[in-house]
Amino acid sequence: MPTLFEKIIAREIPADIVYEDDLCLAFNDIGPQAPVHILLIPKKPIPRVAAAESEDQALLGHLLLKVGEVAESAGIKESGFRVVINNGENGGETVPHMHIHLLGGRPLQWPPG
Ligand code: 5GP
Secondary structure, three states, X not given: OOOHHHHHHOXXXXXXXXXXXXXXXXXXXXXXXXXXXXXXXXOOOOOOHHHOOHHHHHXXXXXXXXXXXXXXXXXXXXXXXXXXXXXXXXXXXXXXXXOEEEEEOOOOOOOOO
């Protein structure tokens, strides 16, 4: 059963896509928690970051390298932003397809709730 994010990758569900390459996709979160809230996901359906395997090492590096590029395109690179990966129930993960949240456009509180 494909996840919601696999359906977005397949264009079966619409999304406001801001970046795409062979390995990953970035799109605006449907429920933004900040003026800029982008989800960056691997096209490979890794359920969560803790489920990644050694064969995913280059893919994980690719995703982190893309963070700065996507942030720059969204205009939040200079002002600063936060990168969040929720993992599992206590981590607040609701979609079982690994995703990196990019949050910015306002000062963010720390520690998170
Ligand atoms: P999680 O809570 O799993 O870390 O993050 C899942 C995120 O996916 C949430 O921030 C939620 O707002 C977002 N989301 C859920 N459904 C959709 C959707 O259909 N489209 C988009 N663009 N984002 C979604």
